[in-house]
Amino acid sequence: MTFASNDTITAVATAPGRGGVGIVRVSGPQSRAMAETILGLTPKPRFAHYGPFYGANGEVLDEGIALFFPGPNSFTGEDVLELQGHGGPIILQWLLERTVQLGARLAEPGEFSKQAFLNDKLDLAQAEAIADLIDASSQQAAKSALKSLQGEFSKQVNELVEELIQLRIYVEAAIDFPEEEIDFLSDGKVAGELQHILERLHQVLASAQQGVLLREGMSVVILGRPNAGKSSLLNALSGRESAIVTDIAGTTRDIVKEEIQIDGMPLHVLDTAGLREATDAVEQIGIQRAWAAIEEADRILVVVQANENIHPEDQAILARMPSHIPVTLIHNKIDLIEKSPGLDETVETAEIWLSAKHQLGLDLLKQHLKTQMGYAQTQEGVFMARKRHLDALNRALEFVQTGQQQLEAYAAGELLAEDLRQAQQALSEITGQFTSDDLLGRIFTSFCIGK
Ligand code: GDP
Numbered sequence: 212m213t214f215a216s217n218d219t220i221t222a223v224a225t226a227p228g229r230g231g232v233g234i235v236r237v238s239g240p241q242s243r244a245m246a247e248t249i250l251g252l253t254p255k256p257r258f259a260h261y262g263p264f265y266g267a268n269g270e271v272l273d274e275g276i277a278l279f280f281p282g283p284n285s286f287t288g289e290d291v292l293e294l295q296g297h298g299g300p301i302i303l304q305w306l307l308e309r310t311v312q313l314g315a316r317l318a319e320p321g322e323f324s325k326q327a328f329l330n331d332k333l334d335l336a337q338a339e340a341i342a343d344l345i346d347a348s349s350q351q352a353a354k355s356a357l358k359s360l361q362g363e364f365s366k367q368v369n370e371l372v373e374e375l376i377q378l379r380i381y382v383e384a385a386i387d388f389p390e391e392e393i394d395f396l397s398d399g400k401v402a403g404e405l406q407h408i409l410e411r412l413h414q415v416l417a418s419a420q421q422g423v424l425l426r427e428g429m430s431v432v433i434l435g436r437p438n439a440g441k442s443s444l445l446n447a448l449s450g451r452e453s454a455i456v457t458d459i460a461g462t463t464r465d466i467v468k469e470e471i472q473i474d475g476m477p478l479h480v481l482d483t484a485g486l487r488e489a490t491d492a493v494e495q496i497g498i499q500r501a502w503a504a505i506e507e508a509d510r511i512l513v514v515v516q517a518n519e520n521i522h523p524e525d526q527a528i529l530a531r532m533p534s535h536i537p538v539t540l541i542h543n544k545i546d547l548i549e550k551s552p553g554l555d556e557t558v559e560t561a562e563i564w565l566s567a568k569h570q571l572g573l574d575l576l577k578q579h580l581k582t583q584m585g586y587a588q589t590q591e592g593v594f595m596a597r598k599r600h601l602d603a604l605n606r607a608l609e610f611v612q613t614g615q616q617q618l619e620a621y622a623a624g625e626l627l628a629e630d631l632r633q634a635q636q637a638l639s640e641i642t643g644q645f646t647s648d649d650l651l652g653r654i655f656t657s658f659c660i661g662k
Pocket residue numbers: 435436437438439440441442443444543544545546547565566567568569
């Protein structure tokens with residue numbers, strides 16, 4: 212069944228700016244008629260048609276390639292027209308306006324993908340993987356998003372759902388024959404199945420956790436006095452001469468955000484100028500921002516100079532760190548004291564000795580950060596996942612565990628059946644079999660326009 216929308220939607224599908232080719236994509240019932248009007252002929256389905264694109268008065272707006280995909284064999288499941296013109300903003304605006312003139316309305320962000328989801332072309336985890344693939348900031352993240360897009364994650368979730376359904380059927384049959392219920396439930400099959408499902412859930416959860424880490428990355432705040440070597444450390448870690456530096460809008464003080472990655476794990480680094488006691492109001496705002504960033508961080512790196520005693524200012528900062536945010540103390544410039552690289556993770560504040568400038572001990576730091584986040588050595592087979600997926604998996608896990616306890620403690624078939632039903636429902640949220648409009652709205656509006 213196709214989810215028929217009366218609207219025909221249109222959007223520029225390529226990135227804004229100038230490029231060799233720019234694409235306007237149209238989806239909906241009017242796509243076919245629109246193709247005939249713009250091209251002056253009916254394009255052969257799924258064949259490239261090269262020719263002029265006509266405007267309202269028969270003038271040529273551009274020339275390029277048109278592709279027509281009749282539904283349901285299209286990305287959205289509806290009739291889809293793609294106009295591939297020249298990739299300039301004016302041309303694309305003309306083409307976009309032409310499709311609006313002919314009855315299309317501008318698509319909302321993610322609306323093509325949402326249509327594909329509603330028409331069962333993709334499940335929800337796959338649709339989310341499209342956005343994650345586009346947003347991927349590392350090769351590993353892109354690879355894993357592709358895995359999810361191809362259905363690897365959904366397949367594992369669906370297998371679990373199927374096992375839960377089978378077990379529910381078995382348990383509910385037992386409830387229907389009360390005189391045999393106890394035998395049914397105590398024959399070991401149910402307990403064995405439950406154990407098996409729990410193990411699978413743990414496996415999928417572990418893999419999804421890696422996927423979330425690939426997507427979200429680790430966020431660290433880097434602190435230290437001027438000249439301690441913070442910028443040098445960032446550049447050395449990123450393996451680039453100069454890391455991408457973006458100013459956070461509205462900051463009055465020197466907080467710089469950098470995006471680097473270590474072995475595929477995105478690392479969001481906030482480089483703050485310092486947390487000295489400030490008297491003037493502007494500086495105080497900057498300091499407040501720095502503390503706010505610290506509260507959100509996964510870890511704080513405090514950079515000090517190995518050739519100097521820890522400065523009282525740094526000591527004061529270390530003493531004020533929130534207890535729930537772990538701190539690593541980095542003694543930089545070990546070349547000046549001829550010390551070897553080193554790592555001590557046995558103490559509450561981990562310590563690392565390295566030289567940013569001479570690239571000594573950087574692998575210790577990388578390893579340390581990966582270990583602290585639980586980032587797996589190999590990302591082979593990891594699929595992309597989101598926090599909402601983890602949440603669903605964790606809920607499913609809790610329901611199955613509760614069910615297991617009901618069975619062990621009371622041989623309570625009905626309670627177990629209910630827990631299994633809830634676990635199944637939680638898992639179904641991942642692939643979108645159970646979703647609210649509200650959730651769909653939230654997911655798809657975070658997509659880019661034209662996707
Ligand atoms: P920031 O102010 O904390 O960002 O410090 P910078 O990264 O700008 O470095 C300050 C100075 O220390 C620069 O001259 C760097 O070349 C130097 N520096 C950084 N790391 C090292 C190191 O490992 N050894 C030595 N000898 N100098 C370093």
